[in-house]
Amino acid sequence: MTSTLSTAIIAKRDDLIALTQDLIRIPTLNPPGQDYRLICEYLDTRLRKHGFETQLIRAFGTPGDSEKYPRWNIIARREGRRAGECVHFNSHTDVVEVGAGWTFDPFGAEISDGKIYGRGTCDMKGGLAASIIAAETFIEHHPDLSGAIEISGTADEESGGYGGVAYLAEHGHFNPDRVQHVIIPEPLQKDRICLGHRGGWWAEIETKGEIAHGSMPFLGDCAVRHMGAVLSEFENKLFPAMAARHTDMPVVPEGARSSTMNINSIHGGQKENDPDFDGLPAHCVPDSCRITIDRRFLLEEPLDQVRGEVRALLEGLRETRVDFDYELTELNSVLPSMTDRDAPVVQTVAHAIEDIMGKAPEYVASPGSYDQKHIDRIGKLKNCIAYGPGLLELAHKPDEYIGIDDMVDSACVMGAALETLLLPKD
Numbered sequence: 188m189t190s191t192l193s194t195a196i197i198a199k200r201d202d203l204i205a206l207t208q209d210l211i212r213i214p215t216l217n218p219p220g221q222d223y224r225l226i227c228e229y230l231d232t233r234l235r236k237h238g239f240e241t242q243l244i245r246a247f248g249t250p251g252d253s254e255k256y257p258r259w260n261i262i263a264r265r266e267g268r269r270a271g272e273c274v275h276f277n278s279h280t281d282v283v284e285v286g287a288g289w290t291f292d293p294f295g296a297e298i299s300d301g302k303i304y305g306r307g308t309c310d311m312k313g314g315l316a317a318s319i320i321a322a323e324t325f326i327e328h329h330p331d332l333s334g335a336i337e338i339s340g341t342a343d344e345e346s347g348g349y350g351g352v353a354y355l356a357e358h359g360h361f362n363p364d365r366v367q368h369v370i371i372p373e374p375l376q377k378d379r380i381c382l383g384h385r386g387g388w389w390a391e392i393e394t395k396g397e398i399a400h401g402s403m404p405f406l407g408d409c410a411v412r413h414m415g416a417v418l419s420e421f422e423n424k425l426f427p428a429m430a431a432r433h434t435d436m437p438v439v440p441e442g443a444r445s446s447t448m449n450i451n452s453i454h455g456g457q458k459e460n461d462p463d464f465d466g467l468p469a470h471c472v473p474d475s476c477r478i479t480i481d482r483r484f485l486l487e488e489p490l491d492q493v494r495g496e497v498r499a500l501l502e503g504l505r506e507t508r509v510d511f512d513y514e515l516t517e518l519n520s521v522l523p524s525m526t527d528r529d530a531p532v533v534q535t536v537a538h539a540i541e542d543i544m545g546k547a548p549e550y551v552a553s554p555g556s557y558d559q560k561h562i563d564r565i566g567k568l569k570n571c572i573a574y575g576p577g578l579l580e581l582a583h584k585p586d587e588y589i590g591i592d593d594m595v596d597s598a599c600v601m602g603a604a605l606e607t608l609l610l611p612k613d
């Protein structure tokens with residue numbers, strides 16, 4: 188079924204392409220967090236032309252914020268003619284490093300075979316562009332809208348969102364009195380609704396030893412062997428326990444429906460040689476060994492339990508293993524988030540997908556986290572989903588692209604959702 192709004196959105200295909208290309212050509216790499224001001228100014232000029240009031244907000248003092256790399260964000264709001272609810276589209280403007288293996292110019296936004304190529308096309312400037320076209324077209328069609336539309340472009344999602352959505356949420360911009368529905372156009376595919384994400388807990392574990400001559404290791408205490416004991420506890424107890432836990436969250440891919448843990452790095456003993464040094468090692472017993480763990484957990488697992496079971500294994504070793512000593516340093520944590528399937532924004536977007544795409548949506552949750560955590564935990568706003576064009580599998584990869592048809596279709600879905608939420612119900 189094609190509504191008049193959809194027809195108008197489809198007719199703006201060229202505008203949607205040009206907007207996406209402009210956004211890709213601003214290389215907002217994070218790290219270090221460059222050109223945030225530039226992309227905010229671009230969005231500011233564009234959205235003010237369409238009747239939005241805008242605010243540029245710098246997240247002073249957040250990680251990475253400096254005079255050289257200030258953390259700029261934009262929030263634009265278009266007030267309707269009568270009272271009603273506010274629908275907010277939140278997109279992050281930062282992109283990850285380019286990496287090797289590209290056959291297209293990563294910031295050229297070249298078009299080939301119905302796709303736009305470039306870093307950030309799918310994650311997530313294509314989604315940002317689709318939401319802007321949807322909102323602008325909706326406003327042209329329905330200047331009498333009730334409530335309000337907000338569009339934000341935010342910093343640092345790729346590095347945790349502290350200089351972006353977290354900062355804005357701390358300053359009241361996601362207060363449920365001000366904003367009622369949030370759609371984050373991350374690349375979850377045009378016919379899927381992402382309800383939330385798992386949690387994460389990152390920590391460093393150091394085992395301690397005592398340095399001695401390598402020919403007489405019994406005079407020292409090998410920190411690497413102690414770490415071996417830690418890893419063996421993980422293999423024998425923690426990994427099987429995690430694999431046996433399953434969530435009701437519809438996480439994709441399937442493997443992420445259990446708890447998981449990655450050992451991110453390991454280092455013990457003498458520093459690795461620089462590539463231009465070809466000398467031989469000196470013979471020492473290592474007095475320190477460190478690993479970094481990346482533990483992803485389920486809605487059903489409290490964070491205290493996640494921390495507690497690692498600490499219990501380490502404490503167990505302290506009791507059973509001679510001279511075992513360790514230090515555990517927590518690096519960061521984020522809690523899982525999951526929106527109810529009967530929440531208004533979920534129901535509305537589900538119906539819009541059925542109307543536009545002629546099929547029921549698939550409900551998914553993300554194995555890794557995105558900015559929903561801050562909107563939920565800091566903003567206390569539960570009515571939030573990720574919905575947008577693009578394939579998650581292409582995010583952060585070489586030759587990342589966004590399909591132009593996918594952007595158009597998802598813009599139509601967003602437009603249909605706005606019609607449900609913001610038109611006066613006679």
Ligand SMILES: [Zn+2]
Binds near residue numbers: 279311344373374
């Ligand atoms: Zn993203």
